[in-house]
Amino acid sequence: MAAVFLYLVFSVALPAIIFIVHRSSRCRRLRLPPGSLGLPFVGETLQLISAYKTENPEPFIDERVNRFGSLFTTHVFGEPTVFSVDPETNRFILQNEGKLFECSYPGSISNLLGKHSLLLMKGNLHKKMHSLTTSFANSSNIRDHLLVDIDRLIRLNLDSWPDRVLLMEEAKKITFELTMKQLMSFDPCEWTESLRKEYVLVIxxxxxxxxxxxxxxxxxxxxxxxxxxxxxxLVVKQRRIESESGEKRKDMLGALLASDDHGGFSDEGIVDFLVALLVAGYETTSTSMTLAVKFLTETPLALVQIMEEHEQIRAKKGEGEALEWSDYKSMTFTQCVVNETLRIANIIGGIFRRTMTDINVQGYTIPKGWKVFASFRGVHLDHEHFKDARTFNPWRWQNNSGATYPANVFTPFGGGQRLCPGYELARVELSVFLHHLVTRFSWTPVEEDKLVFFPTTRTQKRYPINLQRRDRV
Known part of the structure; x- marks a missing residue:
């Protein structure tokens, strides 16, 4: 028994010892960014997960930046990874997409999105599909085609609200319905609600x-x-038949089918593409809606100012009259609120990439095949770039809407070749939502509900509020 026990201990300990020795030897040969690779195999993954379940949105990064600086080495999700909280390094990573860095995400995300999703596409195909998506979600198409449904569906949802709501859940319902309309022209119905419930499980x-x-x-x-x-x-098959018979619709699926002149997109490929766009339109925007309301509730002066702005817009319109593009463009303080919400609660906290060769940056070497994480939110919350960075202050964006901030410092939608193609659409949806909310309701939180920033934390999905309808709708 003793021999067996010693054998088991040896068989477990030897690989760990070899791993540590090999790792230490390689670290001595290369001038890696400072940091710690943590335990063998596990690395610092547990510290990362536990830190993001706290109220502080960047505790894992904060601690290591204080110890090692804005570029540090760690080991998370099974791989050695260099975190960057430096704007210039982040810009370097974004600008060298496909040259020095390639897109790389955890297997759980890749498998669930599908191999044909925009997030995982590379090279010329990515450029083509990114351009197609951007053209669908650009300002002119929002103005001419999408805004009317954004306004209508948000009003329809708010009309159905009871006196108490779980705001995150209602926001998710709104953004899913908006995305289904934009992608495939579906109005809310039993089928879309059934699909949404399945989608929650996917995410x-x-x-x-x-x-x-x-x-x-x-x-x-x-x-x-x-x-x-x-x-x-089933939807794609039916729409393909309609398209071949000459029936066209001005939605994303219609744009995909119209661009498929030579049968290059399989039904599976189009489905993967739509699944990924549903993720982009559903999860991130709904979280931004919820946090904007939370921040405004905690900042009474900002709430009063945004209410005054939207009351002025509503006073110029008839009863029940829809918002127009000119109304959206007049929401100047609202855009400050949107910017500040995106800055503090940047839902896409950063991007993972993999090095295609050894990379020299800031006097350090990042080995070929390592992961890098460009942290956008870490930069947004850095006092060096934003005064009182952890404080919600929409007035910092006044005077030309924050144009004084360098483009590599404020990156809520990423940048480079993979700049989020729906960035303007997200801003419009959030602005229209805030307009109808503040002109229709006053509200108070049911209880102090602490929102944290780790995606799997259930409390992030709540924020209960008591509503009181205002006289004029």
Whole structure:
């Protein structure tokens, strides 16, 4: 028994010792950014996860920046990773997409989005599809086609609100319905609501271990993803038939089918593409809506000012008259609120990339094949770039809407070749939502509900508020 025990200990300890020795030897050969790789295999993943369950949005990064500086080495999610909280380094990473760095995401996200998603595309295909998506979500198309449905569907949702709501859940419902309308021309119905419930399960799987046998969450996500794909496949098949017979619709699916002149997109490819766009339009914008309301509630002067701005817009319109593009462009203080919400609560906290060769930056070397994480929110919350960076202060964006901030310092939608193609659409949806909310309701939080920034934390999905309808709708 003793021999067996010693054998087991030796068989477990030897690989760990070899790993540590090899790692230390390689670190001595290269001048890596300072930091700690943590425990063998596990690295500092547990510290990262536990830190993001706190109220501070960047505790993991804060601690290491204080110790090592704005560029540091760690080991998370099974791989050595260099974190950057330096604007110039982040810009360097974004500008060298496809040259020195390539897109790389955890397996759980890749598997659930599908290999044909825009997030995972590379090279010329990515450029083509990114351009197509950008042209669909640009200012002129929002103004001429999308705004009317954004306004209508937001009003329809707010009309159905009871006296108490869980704001995050209602915001998710709004953004899902908006995205379904924009992508495939579906108005809210029993079918879209059923699809939304499956989609919630898919998104929960993004932040789980991508092994169905060990993770019930991931197993449910895979099943839900299959159901979503089957439902969307039926829509794509029907729309392809309609398109071939000459029937055209001005939605994203219509744009995809119209651009498929030579049959280059399979139904599976289009489904993957739509699944990824649903993620982009659903999760991030709804969280921004919720946090904007939370920040305004905690900043009474800002709430009063934004209410005054929207009351002036509403006073010029007839009863029930929809917002127009000129109304949106007149929401100057609202854009300050939107900017500040995106700065503090940048939902896409950063991007993962993988080095395609050894990279020299700031006098250090990042080895080929390592992950890098360009932290956007870490820069946004740095007092060196924004005075009182952890304080919600929309007035900092006045005087030409914050144009004095360098483009590499304020990056809520990423940048470079992978700049979020729906950035203007997200801003419009958030602005229209705030308009109808502040002109229709006054509200108070039911209780002190602490929102944190880790995606799997359930409290982020709540923020209950009591509503009181105002006289004029």
């Amino acid at each position: 929960e799987g993004f932040f789980s271990v991508p092994l169905p046998i060990f993770s019930p969450t991931y197993r449910r996500a895979i099943k839900a993803r299959t159901k979503v794909a089957e439902a969307l496949s």
